[in-house]
Amino acid sequence: VLQNLSQTPVLRELLKEAKMAGTAVKIELPELSMEPQLIKLDQPGPLTLAMYQFLTEMQETKRGVVTPKELFAQVCKKAIRFKGYQQQDSHELLRYLLDGMRSEE
Numbered sequence: 401v402l403q404n405l406s407q408t409p410v411l412r413e414l415l416k417e418a419k420m421a422g423t424a425v426k427i428e429l430p431e432l433s434m435e436p437q438l439i440k441l442d443q444p445g446p447l448t449l450a451m452y453q454f455l456t457e458m459q460e461t462k463r464g465v466v467t468p469k470e471l472f473a474q475v476c477k478k479a480i481r482f483k484g485y486q487q488q489d490s491h492e493l494l495r496y497l498l499d500g501m502r503s504e505e
Contacts, residue, residue: 406458415452445504447474
């Protein structure tokens with residue numbers, strides 16, 4: 401899930417802009433023939449900042465192994481079911497991660 405999210409350019413660009421409070425982001429998707437969307441962002445929360453940090457580390461080519469410790473800790477704060485390292489479905493992680501970031505808006 402995290403590798404797929406790291407290869408989503410719109411998400412990476414949005415998170416790069418989101419780290420600064422009060423930023424307005426224009427999202428254009430010409431391939432979908434949609435009107436550009438202007439979104440004003442508030443101060444990002446800890447989960448959003450952890451996601452930004454993780455995706456930034458994933459993009460650095462000089463880093464070897466990247467571990468999502470801080471991101472996982474923030475996910476566990478929002479969804480306690482992930483504590484304890486029990487096996488979970490990847491779609492559950494994706495849902496809790498994106499819902500958690502959205503709730504911080």
